[in-house]
Amino acid sequence: MDLYIDREELLRALGRAQGIVERHTTNLALSHVLLSAQEGRLRVTASDTQITLVADYPARIEQEGELTVEAQTFFQIIRALGEPTVHLFATGNNRLGIQCGRSEFKVVSLPAEEYPTIATQNGSQAMRVRGGDLRRIIEETLFSVSTDESRFGLNGTHLEEVTAEDGTPRLRMVTTDGSRLSFSEAPYEGEFAMGARMLLPRKGLEQVRRLVEDPDEAWSIGFSERSASFTTETLRLFVGLVEGEFPEYRKVLPSGHSRRVVLDRAAFDAELKRIAIMASDRNHSARFDFQQDKLVLSATSVDTGDARTEVAAELEGEPLQTGFNISYFRDILQKVAPSDKIVLEMGEALDPCIVRFPGRDDCLFVVMPMRLD
């Protein structure tokens, strides 16, 4: 192997690989990246066996070849280099030579044969989604996946096809941890082919989100029996699916509401942040006292003291007192694309609260209230 590559391009390749390779692994090769020099491109493969990224970067190849090298050291070296072009070459004794300006490194490497063989199947049918849409639906839902790996059916992200009011097909991504639920939708083309009893794992979707750079780039999403592939012209990400049946979440969605509250989003966010300081005990709970023209928030901590604040609100329906985990609302406000207003639709004190954003028919959030003493 002997090649010249743009330093920025290589840095991008290794930055992407960092999120995937395992730092502390019993299989040494999994802390490495596989480098394959072929026909005008360097292919960089990174994997933790569940998630595999195969991506191509333009390079001037003097001699084809393959080898693996420890990902983190390689990244550190390339980051510290100062000239625009990097020369990579295999030395005789299982080392990768890295030469740039007056600096030369020889890094311990392993032969390509020691890199694990990874099943990489694109799936026969695929759908296409815009990069920006793909990133958005992940950001707007991933935060409410259950982090408890034993919650079978909740420990991953559900995908399904729905039809928008205008009749166009949409891809809906849904997550829940049992106390809250989020969904967000994006237009797609092609055929939806994900198995009903399969979920997408959190780490895989985090990687997809990181990999989307150009919002207008087209991504193809394909499914084989146990994995999904996310591909663009230059990269392919394979994600092992999680087995599990997502709950019948539509049953949780209330069919109507007797109360509707409109809040200024930024003002609501600021007051939640203030009340959160005193709501660190007991599941971050606070009292929500919905009045005709304002929402009064209050929280008490036995050790620290108490807090009370309010935010202007337009309430349709009768006043209501209930309790919520503040961080559920803060997560929504932090992750959902910017807007001026936020709308809460509620029934009685212990009914689920629906959170909507005006002008957005493509996302919806449900927050379960808490019983306060």
Place this chain on the structure above:
Amino acid sequence: MDLYIDREELLRALGRAQGIVERHTTNLALSHVLLSAQEGRLRVTASDTQITLVADYPARIEQEGELTVEAQTFFQIIRALGEPTVHLFATGNNRLGIQCGRSEFKVVSLPAEEYPTIATQNGSQAMRVRGGDLRRIIEETLFSVSTDESRFGLNGTHLEEVTAEDGTPRLRMVTTDGSRLSFSEAPYEGEFAMGARMLLPRKGLEQVRRLVEDPDEAWSIGFSERSASFTTETLRLFVGLVEGEFPEYRKVLPSGHSRRVVLDRAAFDAELKRIAIMASDRNHSARFDFQQDKLVLSATSVDTGDARTEVAAELEGEPLQTGFNISYFRDILQKVAPSDKIVLEMGEALDPCIVRFPGRDDCLFVVMPMRLD
């Protein structure tokens, strides 16, 4: 107690206190700040018993009084508030009321009597130093204090008075950890009165460095038997001294040198950073091969590989091969005020290396070489 204070001013007060109060302390009161409202100012006292800050901030006092409140919660609350003025008041039941805009907090407090009594003595004689100079000499020396608390005599910073070449008096701050030494000097006025067998502790000087905001503000430094005071018009910091006799460091300073090397500072720094990646084993050691027109740096890691790089250098004297702990040079380059060049003065391979910066007769650094295999 009842007062109104500018939020920014209060935030500044509590930010300063954060560095001093103990988070996890067996004495509950030490995680608190003492608030004393009196005659047009709020006095905020923070202490870990070894270091005490007493600082005054302008405030509109409606009713004088004192109480203590947990420092971190108080800081979090003030940081989250949105209006420019904060109303602080004692409630009947041992709470501090905090009111700002539509938000109101009541935070658990302790009566002022429960706050520890702290000896605060200014010292009868004092010297005066410019804030900017004080900060500079701390930054240029603090990094080479021994972090080993059992190294009696090395686990603190030494101060002494010296006379500059132009005959003016200077305050010299000196630190060493046994493998390297740093000193830096600043002009002063008044009388130097620190005891010979006393050292300034690291945490105290870190606080002084943080407290210097205006480089032109005058700082008075006074000494009593077991403590030092650092004071400006609005604040007083009391620092308990560390007992210990600083070594006779002048004996370590070589009286002459047979080799002198001039390096571009930025280029040297960049190459040290590169070589450091492969010098993570064995005390961060690297080989320094001084040649007529360049310095060749090389390092080997059994597990990772090896690295070689070079930087242009002007050498007076014979070529020399020796070894150094790279991080000692990186610390110096990171902490010492900017300059274009760096000068190394050396004797033989195992003689101490003197590091100077052209145009700076007020600081000097010594780095001991390492024996390489």
